[in-house]
Amino acid sequence: MVYAPKQEILDKYADLLINFALNTYKGVKKGDVVFLNVPECAKPMLVSLRRSVLKAGAHPIIQFYPDDMSREFFELANEDQLRFFPDKLLKGRAEQADHSVAVIATTDPQELKGVPPGKIMTKAKSMKPYKDWLDEKENKGAFTWTLALYGTQAMADEANLSLEEYWDEIIKACYLDEDDPVEKWGEIVKEVERVKSSLNKLEIEWLHVESKDTDLWVKIGRNREWMGGSGRNIPSFEVFISPDWRGTNGKIRFNQPVYIYDVLVRDVYLEFKDGVVVKASASEGEEVLKEMIKTEGADKVGEYSLTDGRLSRITRFMAETLFDENVGGEQGNTHLALGSAYKDAYPGDPSKVSKKEWDEMGFNDSAIHTDIVSTEKRKVTATLKSGEEKVIYEDGEFKI
Numbered sequence: 291m292v293y294a295p296k297q298e299i300l301d302k303y304a305d306l307l308i309n310f311a312l313n314t315y316k317g318v319k320k321g322d323v324v325f326l327n328v329p330e331c332a333k334p335m336l337v338s339l340r341r342s343v344l345k346a347g348a349h350p351i352i353q354f355y356p357d358d359m360s361r362e363f364f365e366l367a368n369e370d371q372l373r374f375f376p377d378k379l380l381k382g383r384a385e386q387a388d389h390s391v392a393v394i395a396t397t398d399p400q401e402l403k404g405v406p407p408g409k410i411m412t413k414a415k416s417m418k419p420y421k422d423w424l425d426e427k428e429n430k431g432a433f434t435w436t437l438a439l440y441g442t443q444a445m446a447d448e449a450n451l452s453l454e455e456y457w458d459e460i461i462k463a464c465y466l467d468e469d470d471p472v473e474k475w476g477e478i479v480k481e482v483e484r485v486k487s488s489l490n491k492l493e494i495e496w497l498h499v500e501s502k503d504t505d506l507w508v509k510i511g512r513n514r515e516w517m518g519g520s521g522r523n524i525p526s527f528e529v530f531i532s533p534d535w536r537g538t539n540g541k542i543r544f545n546q547p548v549y550i551y552d553v554l555v556r557d558v559y560l561e562f563k564d565g566v567v568v569k570a571s572a573s574e575g576e577e578v579l580k581e582m583i584k585t586e587g588a589d590k591v592g593e594y595s596l597t598d599g600r601l602s603r604i605t606r607f608m609a610e611t612l613f614d615e616n617v618g619g620e621q622g623n624t625h626l627a628l629g630s631a632y633k634d635a636y637p638g639d640p641s642k643v644s645k646k647e648w649d650e651m652g653f654n655d656s657a658i659h660t661d662i663v664s665t666e667k668r669k670v671t672a673t674l675k676s677g678e679e680k681v682i683y684e685d686g687e688f689k690i
Contacts, residue, residue, distance in 0.1 A: 292443075293454040294334070295461070302466045303438065304338035308346060310472045311436040311521035312389045315479065320347030322388040327353045332395035332440035339391060351386070357397045360552070364405045364413070372412045375419060384423035387433060395440040399448040399609055402552035407581030410551045415585060418657035421630075429633055429640040437523050437612050448609040455606075462603045463525045463613060478527065478601060482519035485529050485598070488690040489516040489682065493675040497533075497594065497682075499542065499624065501668035506562070508594050509537020511652050515637045527602040527616050529688075530595035532631035534652030536565040538591045542626065546607065546614055546663040553578040558662050560626075565590055565652075567628070583628065587656025593627035595661075596670065599686035615661045622686035623665045629658035 308324070309317035318324055324343045328336040336352065343350040364372075402410060427433040439460055446456035461467050465474040497508040511534025518529040544558040555575030561568050567589040572579050583589045595615070602618025615625045631653040633640045648655065670683035681689050 293452070293457065295441075295457050297334075297338070299457075299461060299466050300335055300338040301341070302471055303335070303464060304342040306464065306466075306471050306475065307391055307436055307438055307524055308339065308342035308348075310475060311524050312391070312434050313521075314434060315476075315521050318343065318346045318348045318389055322346075322348040323351060323386050324348050325351050325353060325383070325387045325390040327355070327390060327392040329355045329393065329395050330357045331397050331442050332393045335393050335395075335438070335440045339393075348388075358401065361401050361405065364402065364409050367409070367413075369412070372409055373416050375416045377419065380420040381423065384420065384427060387424075387427075389433065390424075390435040392435070392437050393440050394437060394610060394612055395442055395445070396552075397442060397444050398552075399445055399549065400552055400554055403554070405553075407551075407553070407578040410578070411581055411585050414551070415657045421657065425633065426641070434521070436521055439608075439610055439612055445609060449607055451606060456608070459604060459606050459608060459613070463616070465603075475524075479519045481601060482527070482529060485688050485690065486516045486518055488688075489529065492672060492680065492682070492690070494672040494682075495675055496537070496673040498671045498673070499540075499668060500671070501664070501666040503543035503545075503559075503666065504541065504664070504668065506540040506542045507538070508591070509534045509652075511537065513637060513651050514635050517632060517635050520634075523612055523616070525602070525604070525613070525616055527618070528595045528597045528625075530593050530632075532592055532633075532635040532653060533594055534565075535590040535592070535631070535654040536652045538562040538565045542664070543666075544625075544662045544664040545666055546617070546623075547574075547609070548611065548614075548660070548662050549609065550575065550578050550582055550660060555579050560628075560662075562591075582658060582660060585629075585656065585658050587654055588629045588658040588660070590628070590654045590656070591626060592629045592631040592654045592656065592659055593625075593661070595625045595627075596683050596688070597622045597624075598688050599623075611661050611663075615663050617663065617665060618686075619665060620686055621665050621667050622683075623663050624668060624670070624683075625661050625663040627659050627661045629656040629660055630654060
């Protein structure tokens with residue numbers, strides 16, 4: 291018999307997303323409009339999500355995507371079709387939505403393998419105005435979103451797990467085995483908030499990240515706060531910041547694979563000089579990595595993140611960034627995102643900051659945001675505004 295999660299699990303998952311993660315832990319309100327972006331292979335999850343939205347008195351709008359159609363688009367589309375941007379449709383969508391839930395699921399994790407990377411990047415860049423509209427609305431406090439994972443046999447195969455093992459990881463990671471997952475997530479958020487507050491009080495100027503294959507300096511920059519625990523991803527255990535991209539120098543190697551537009555990329559190695567990637571390599575998928583980096587702003591850092599291994603119950607490679615960037619285990623993880631910064635890392639009202647001011651503060655802007663993960667044993671030392679040096683992370687744990 292083919293494994294399928296119990297309806298009770300899917301209903302708990304949906305409740306966690308709709309009534310906790312959205313609206314920054316407050317849940318949706320009566321009359322809110324909630325976009326549900328779900329692929330065909332995750333239809334059982336869609337049923338639970340719509341039910342939760344309706345029970346909350348909100349309005350679901352369903353975006354239901356057919357499986358196995360992406361590759362043919364890139365094979366057949368000409369340059370004009372790749373660049374086409376449905377502005378009227380997406381502008382209306384951006385104006386209508388109060389919240390959005392995107393479910394990640396696929397019947398082929400490497401569907402775009404062999405597609406010229408330039409085509410994929412052209413399409414990604416064409417969608418940047420839509421991203422900007424949603425970011426602007428989010429910065430005004432008028433839009434929230436969250437992501438979730440629905441396991442399929444193909445995804446489990448990619449991670450070398452059975453489908454039941456794959457779902458066991460999802461259930462554990464999201465605390466869906468608890469009688470009340472929302473209560474458990476409240477405890478996690480409390481600890482993440484404690485770490486964020488401690489880091490912000492330190493007034494860090496620089497981070498020095500050291501491991502076997504990494505010697506990286508990251509400049510934090512002015513007008514930043516550490517972030518985490520906002521409900522934007524479920525699960526999420528990370529504490530992260532959008533640094534001043536201009537102050538990134540050194541080298542970093544990532545020991546975890548990453549999927550860049552459905553293409554598997556292994557053993558990513560990056561070197562930075564004055565904030566810009568000057569060398570990039572990978573043992574597999576190097577072509578798509580380098581093509582991505584050619585995209586405007588994708589050769590600069592938009593995020594630096596750390597996850598305390600004591601919080602996360604994720605211990606297996608899941609072949610999906612949402613989970614892999616939150617992996618725990620003995621050494622926790624560190625990850626770095628190439629591309630766009632999180633403007634809500636700004637401690638004031640981001641809706642009142644001009645583009646010129648963002649540039650002056652070193653917040654990176656790009657159509658790309660790609661997280662790359664390492665679970666190597668590492669030490670992270672902070673240089674404080676006072677000149678004092680303090681180890682903030684070692685042996686997979688925050689030391690604050």
